[in-house]
Amino acid sequence: MFKKILIANRGEIALRVIRTCKEMGIKTVAVYSTADRESLHVRFADEAVCIGPASSLESYLSIPKIMAAVEITNADAIHPGYGFLAENGDFAEICAEYGIKFIGPSPEMIRKMGDKITAKETMIKAGVPVVPGSGGLITSLDHAKKVALDIGYPVILKATAGGGGKGMRIVLKEDELEKNWGMARQEAKSAFDNDGIYIEKFIIEPRHIEFQIIGDQHGNVAHLSERDCSIQRRHQKLLEESPSPFMTKSLREKMGEAAINAGKFINYEGVGTVEFLVDADRNFYFMEMNTRIQVEHPVTEEVIDHDLIKEQIKVAAGCKISGKSYTPKLHAIECRINAEDSFKDFRPSPGEITSFHSPKGHGVRVDTHAYAGYRVSPYYDSMIAKVICRAQTRDECIAKMQRALDEFVIEGIHTTVPFHKLLLKDEEFRKGNYNTGFMNTFKLERPE
Ligand code: MV4
Numbered sequence: 001m002f003k004k005i006l007i008a009n010r011g012e013i014a015l016r017v018i019r020t021c022k023e024m025g026i027k028t029v030a031v032y033s034t035a036d037r038e039s040l041h042v043r044f045a046d047e048a049v050c051i052g053p054a055s056s057l058e059s060y061l062s063i064p065k066i067m068a069a070v071e072i073t074n075a076d077a078i079h080p081g082y083g084f085l086a087e088n089g090d091f092a093e094i095c096a097e098y099g100i101k102f103i104g105p106s107p108e109m110i111r112k113m114g115d116k117i118t119a120k121e122t123m124i125k126a127g128v129p130v131v132p133g134s135g136g137l138i139t140s141l142d143h144a145k146k147v148a149l150d151i152g153y154p155v156i157l158k159a160t161a162g163g164g165g166k167g168m169r170i171v172l173k174e175d176e177l178e179k180n181w182g183m184a185r186q187e188a189k190s191a192f193d194n195d196g197i198y199i200e201k202f203i204i205e206p207r208h209i210e211f212q213i214i215g216d217q218h219g220n221v222a223h224l225s226e227r228d229c230s231i232q233r234r235h236q237k238l239l240e241e242s243p244s245p246f247m248t249k250s251l252r253e254k255m256g257e258a259a260i261n262a263g264k265f266i267n268y269e270g271v272g273t274v275e276f277l278v279d280a281d282r283n284f285y286f287m288e289m290n291t292r293i294q295v296e297h298p299v300t301e302e303v304i305d306h307d308l309i310k311e312q313i314k315v316a317a318g319c320k321i322s323g324k325s326y327t328p329k330l331h332a333i334e335c336r337i338n339a340e341d342s343f344k345d346f347r348p349s350p351g352e353i354t355s356f357h358s359p360k361g362h363g364v365r366v367d368t369h370a371y372a373g374y375r376v377s378p379y380y381d382s383m384i385a386k387v388i389c390r391a392q393t394r395d396e397c398i399a400k401m402q403r404a405l406d407e408f409v410i411e412g413i414h415t416t417v418p419f420h421k422l423l424l425k426d427e428e429f430r431k432g433n434y435n436t437g438f439m440n441t442f443k444l445e446r447p448e
Contacts, residue, residue: 001317002026002077002101007041008066009081012369012386013293014041017079020309029073031066033059035377040369047073054379060084063091070100077101077316079309083381086292087114103316105270105291112266113289117160117198123286126265128258131277131285133200144181145174147199154202157184161192163288165235170202203285205437206277208232209244210290211259212300212308214271216315220323221263223256224306227299231423233346233439238416239423240296241333242303245394245432251282256325262289271297271312280435295386296334298367302390303328330390331397335405335420337368337385339376342419343446350378354412359404363390363397366404376413384415394432398424419444 004027007014014030018041021028030045035054042048049069052059059065061084070078078095080086080103089111095102104110113119117137120130134147137160148155148171157180159167167188169180181197189195212224228244229237243252259274273290297308304326315321340346356372368385370376376384387404391397402424408417422444423429429438 002313004029004046004073004075005077005079005103005313006031006066006070006073006075007045007079007081008060008085009079009083010036010039010041010060010369010380012367012383013081013295014039015044015369016367017081017309018044020307020313023307024310024313026313029069029075031060031069033379035379038374040371049073054377056084056379063088063094066091067094067098070098075100077103077313079103079313080292082292082295087290089114101316103270103313105268105272109266109268110291113291114163115160116158116163116288117196119289120198120286122266123262123289126261128262128265128274128286129284131200131203131287134198136198138181138197138199141178141181144177144197144199148174148177151199151201154204156200156202157181157197158200159184159188159192159194160196160198161188161194167191203277203279205435206279207244207246207435208275208287209246209255209278209284210273210275211255212271212273212297213259213263213268214308214311214315214321215263215268216321217269217318218320219264219267220321221260221268222321222323223259223263223325224300224304224308225326225328226252226255227296229296230434230436231429231438232436237296237336238439239333239335239420240299241331241394241397242299243328243331245434246278246282248282251278251284252327255284258284258286260325262286270315271308295336295383298365298386298388299332299334302332302365302388303330330392331394332388332390333397333401334386334388335401336383336416337387337408337410337420338382338416339384339413340382340416341414342416342444344414346416348378348382349414350376350382351413352376353384353410355409356411357407357409358385359387359407361404361407363400364388364404365390370410384410387420395430398430418447422447 006029030048051065085091089107093107215221
């Protein structure tokens, strides 16, 4: 087992990883920017190294600074968390060159899944259903026209270097293809320095359902059930739950098998997520694979009662998994609490938290790095807490979450707590009747 893990991250996920390391008897090293001097991950780690100014590019995204921190502290592994360098193949490769274990898959695997066309081609070979489409790069407008005509409108143009919704254009009919083709290429070029575009049939109002998988270094892969992440706005997830209210026993068997086949085919090592689009007829299609631990991992932890960070560290150290897959026995919901004003177009609301009281009680978990007196920095992601509730049924879980959010006191900044309270009251949400289009029509008015 590792003796000392450096956590190349900040905020709640850095704290989350430190907690598990402590329980496993592993020493921890925190890295921090000058804006995060007072952060809890700095206080709770065994050692902490300042790696630069507030700007992420010069701190949490700086590979040389992080490798210097590894060297001076003698850490033998790096946990990348999510975001920042978590899906950077070069970083994973440099770790390997230094003889430091990157807790995650190989650089080749990260790159393979990072390029969306390659990921899709790989999944076709693995026998995983994918959305009908070009099956490769579109080389010209004429080529785009031919493919779109073939699969039928509406179609969606996606950047092969994209993911998470960046650089996507929906095209309803042929007249709109030329304009969108140009815009998609330009956007992709400036955002990713790669103008590679592919085409897919546009699935109308799909659900976003993802499967958590885990693979060890011995070829075993298991799935740890699904999460429904359809409640999102501008590709930012707001609430996730497991099981999906849309799931059936037979769909879980089919999607779970596809997720495992995906992992086995690529010899996946670590925890990962296979994202699917699911249409109204319950046809499902591979969308992307995330090669990191995700923000919403606690939803799965609560329904299967396992510490995913512990499992992740164990497989990175070479331990075998049982290979058994899981069906959720409980229901869990996560509400992401962001420092944003939901009633002003979710605009960021950084500043000092003057008062902070977090909900507690049976089945309530709050993962957060915030406290009274904490300053939410404008430099980083606006997520300041995750409230995760767990209960026997979905209805009880919703009631528990409503109770928990009523207890949550955060003063000094705006947060998404009031938004979640409205969402949990919505009739269609309560019926589980929602898809990725939900937020387009959701009425957001500040209550009296
Ligand atoms: C799609 C799609 C419909 N059809 N692909 C969104 C994030 C990125 N991972 C891919 N995404 C989508 N891909 C096909 N072929 C719908 C989405 C999608 C979405 C699209 C527009 C607006 C909001 C969305 C929310 C979730 C998923």
